[in-house]
Amino acid sequence: MTTEPPMTSPAAFEAIGLTRSYDLEGVSVDALRGVDLRIDQGEFVAILGPSGSGKSTLMHLLGCLDRPTSGILRVGGVDVATLDDTRLAELRNQTIGFVFQSFHLLARTPALDNVALPLVYRGVTRSERRARAEAALKAVGLGHRLGHRPSQMSGGEQQRVAIARALVGDPQVVLADEPTGNLDTRNGEEVMNLLERLNADSGVAVVLVTHEPDVAARARRQIHVRDGLIELDSRSRTAPAGDATELDSRSRTAPAGDVTEGDAG
Amino acid sequence: MRTAEALRMALEALRVNRLRSTLTMLGVIIGVLAVVILVAIGTGAKNAVEKEIAGLGSNIILVVPGQVGLGAAPTQSRLDLTDVAYVRRVVGDPSKVTVAVNSGESVRVGRNEVFATLTGTDENMQNIFDRPLRRGRYMTATDVDTRRRVTVLGSEVAGKLFGDVDPIGRQVTIAGVRFRVIGIYESVGSTFGVARDQEVHVPVTTAQRLIGLPRINGIAVGASGPDEIESLQHKVVAALDARYPDEQFSAVTQTQLLGTIGTVLSMLTGVLAAIAGISLLVGGVGVSNIMLVSVRERTKEIGLRKALGARQRDVLWQFLIEAVLLTTIGGLIGILLGVGGALLIQALSPVPAAITWWSIALAFGVSVGVGVFFGVAPARRAGRLDPVVALRSE
Numbered sequence: 001m002t003t004e005p006p007m008t009s010p011a012a013f014e015a016i017g018l019t020r021s022y023d024l025e026g027v028s029v030d031a032l033r034g035v036d037l038r039i040d041q042g043e044f045v046a047i048l049g050p051s052g053s054g055k056s057t058l059m060h061l062l063g064c065l066d067r068p069t070s071g072i073l074r075v076g077g078v079d080v081a082t083l084d085d086t087r088l089a090e091l092r093n094q095t096i097g098f099v100f101q102s103f104h105l106l107a108r109t110p111a112l113d114n115v116a117l118p119l120v121y122r123g124v125t126r127s128e129r130r131a132r133a134e135a136a137l138k139a140v141g142l143g144h145r146l147g148h149r150p151s152q153m154s155g156g157e158q159q160r161v162a163i164a165r166a167l168v169g170d171p172q173v174v175l176a177d178e179p180t181g182n183l184d185t186r187n188g189e190e191v192m193n194l195l196e197r198l199n200a201d202s203g204v205a206v207v208l209v210t211h212e213p214d215v216a217a218r219a220r221r222q223i224h225v226r227d228g229l230i231e232l233d234s235r236s237r238t239a240p241a242g243d244a245t246e247l248d249s250r251s252r253t254a255p256a257g258d259v260t261e262g263d264a265g
Numbered sequence: 266m267r268t269a270e271a272l273r274m275a276l277e278a279l280r281v282n283r284l285r286s287t288l289t290m291l292g293v294i295i296g297v298l299a300v301v302i303l304v305a306i307g308t309g310a311k312n313a314v315e316k317e318i319a320g321l322g323s324n325i326i327l328v329v330p331g332q333v334g335l336g337a338a339p340t341q342s343r344l345d346l347t348d349v350a351y352v353r354r355v356v357g358d359p360s361k362v363t364v365a366v367n368s369g370e371s372v373r374v375g376r377n378e379v380f381a382t383l384t385g386t387d388e389n390m391q392n393i394f395d396r397p398l399r400r401g402r403y404m405t406a407t408d409v410d411t412r413r414r415v416t417v418l419g420s421e422v423a424g425k426l427f428g429d430v431d432p433i434g435r436q437v438t439i440a441g442v443r444f445r446v447i448g449i450y451e452s453v454g455s456t457f458g459v460a461r462d463q464e465v466h467v468p469v470t471t472a473q474r475l476i477g478l479p480r481i482n483g484i485a486v487g488a489s490g491p492d493e494i495e496s497l498q499h500k501v502v503a504a505l506d507a508r509y510p511d512e513q514f515s516a517v518t519q520t521q522l523l524g525t526i527g528t529v530l531s532m533l534t535g536v537l538a539a540i541a542g543i544s545l546l547v548g549g550v551g552v553s554n555i556m557l558v559s560v561r562e563r564t565k566e567i568g569l570r571k572a573l574g575a576r577q578r579d580v581l582w583q584f585l586i587e588a589v590l591l592t593t594i595g596g597l598i599g600i601l602l603g604v605g606g607a608l609l610i611q612a613l614s615p616v617p618a619a620i621t622w623w624s625i626a627l628a629f630g631v632s633v634g635v636g637v638f639f640g641v642a643p644a645r646r647a648g649r650l651d652p653v654v655a656l657r658s659e
Contacts, residue, residue, distance in 0.1 A: 060653045063572065065571070065572055065652045065653050065656070066651075066652075066653050085576070085577055086576045086577065086578070089571065089574050089575060089576040089577070089579075090574065090576070092572065092573070092574045093573065093574020094574070098572050098573070100569075100656070104565065104568075104569045104572075104656070106566060106569075108281045109277075117570070117573055118573040118574055120270055120274075121570075121573060121574040121575050121576070121579055122574065123267065165573070169574075
């Protein structure tokens with residue numbers, strides 16, 4: 001295991017001239033064409049864009065699942081170009097929590113073990129893993145669902161298990177790829193409330209990828225991606241405080257109690 | 266990720282896909298089972314033959330006219346009792362040389378009649394061959410010199426002719442001539458298909474008169490120790506060759522018989538093991554196949570694990586351990602069934618089966634090796650999956 005990234009790192013993500021091109025049957029396709037971006041720790045950001053805009057590619061790059069073709073990407077202050085695949089996996093494990101549209105839970109594995117999975121790759125002992133996974137599940141209001149398998153849970157519950165899994169390793173950032181895409185309005189709402197609360201309470205940065213303006217509006221900052229470029233960033237880099245006061249107050253209108261009691265039935 | 270963790274994961278994966286795991290293991294189980302049982306049978310056969318040869322007695326040299334071996338033409342013996350006397354002089358110790366003249370004859374007591382091997386021999390037979398008596402006495406020099414019509418019966422002949430009656434002192438009719446029973450041999454089984462319990466021993470002189478030929482079939486010489494066998498063998502053959510320059514003589518020793526037959530049976534065992542090994546190999550291919558299917562089926566899971574921080578080697582290790590676990594568990598089950606099967610065969614059939622440690626160790630080692638060999642390719646494929654592509658797969 002590598003050491004923790006330096007705590008003094010100024011930005012969760014810092015991208016300079018980021019490009020990513022794919023070679024599709026000999027034809028080079030540019031998915032990202034030079035993205036400059038800085039996301040600070042503790043931010044709540046939505047990345048918006050139509051399909052094919054490059055937002056998923058950007059998300060994969062930010063999540064260290066993929067490498068840029070050119071440009072610099074620093075995650076927690078570490079230039080990913082300096083890391084080999086093993087170090088990159090360790091960086092992922094230490095600093096990033098993923099939430100996916102289709103939950104991606106291990107189907108036949110109980111919630112507790114699903115949540116504990118990231119810690120397996122960190123070499124944490126079984127008893128500690130279980131304790132931390134239990135705490136994470138309680139934090140998302142699923143303390144009563146520890147032994148349930150995904151098939152025994154509703155979609156909203158499954159996504160909350162996934163959020164618990166994203167949080168169990170104490171990441172700096174949670175990357176959520178269309179987290180409400182497979183949920184009905186009510187469950188989607190609850191998942192968003194949960195993400196907001198986690199962002200507010202624990203200071204973990206949340207980066208949301210979505211094509212739904214409603215969902216994106218819940219974030220304090222919106223980044224619009226189109227044709228592989230950032231078309232619009234609701235917060236200019238010179239004014240980091242942003243115009244999120246209204247959204248801030250909105251997130252507080254959703255009490256935490258709602259989330260825990262949400263769709264327990 | 267620690268090995269214990271990978272092991273737990275692999276066990277879990279096998280448990281979840283119980284039916285598929287079992288079917289995959291079946292290939293390995295059958296392969297290992299076949300190796301253990303076939304090697305046990307091959308080894309058992311070899312042991313049995315070796316025991317038969319050893320049961321003859323120790324340090325025996327058999328001298329026969331002509332050549333010994335498959336494809337050698339049967340040779341009409343021109344040896345007679347003077348040659349035996351000659352060999353006795355060559356060897357130096359007359360009590361260590363005996364003679365055999367054989368003929369198939371019917372033996373009758375009242376209405377009971379059996380077909381037996383009549384063997385004319387002499388008072389030195391028991392010094393060379395391991396032929397304990399159950400009752401009565403061996404023939405003596407006087408019996409041989411005076412052509413007495415006395416006989417020592419093999420245990421089976423005695424049983425068939427006399428049943429529960431004690432045959433000692435009673436009369437039997439061999440080829441129409443009456444003999445007095447002086448002894449019964451212990452049961453010694455058969456050697457090379459020669460049922461020695463069906464022999465009827467009479468003095469060689471009496472046998473020659475009965476058959477009507479003054480010939481003998483062979484001479485047996487007992488060496489005083491294993492070291493002496495080879496020199497004595499050459500000495501006797503050389504002496505006979507010198508006496509009859511136009512003829513050829515052969516001498517066979519137990520060691521040679523053991524060597525030849527042992528080699529043949531070891532080869533046979535090896536061939537059987539190799540055939541069984543092929544089925545083990547096929548089982549391995551099955552494991553490889555299933556692991557590839559499993560990797561493809563679980564592509565998304567692999568992508569997820571990678572996203573959550575699994576390194577390439579973590580994923581590789583997980584799938585490799587799964588494959589090795591499949592073949593190892595299969596191997597262990599195969600060994601258990603194989604040992605059980607071999608014991609069953611031994612208990613329920615006349616086929617001797619001897620379980621050997623090397624075959625168990627080999628089968629186990631090969632099944633673990635098969636898991637590693639056939640698991641590496643799928644595991645590497647899993648480890649190298651691109652997490653983005655893997656997560657997107659359906």
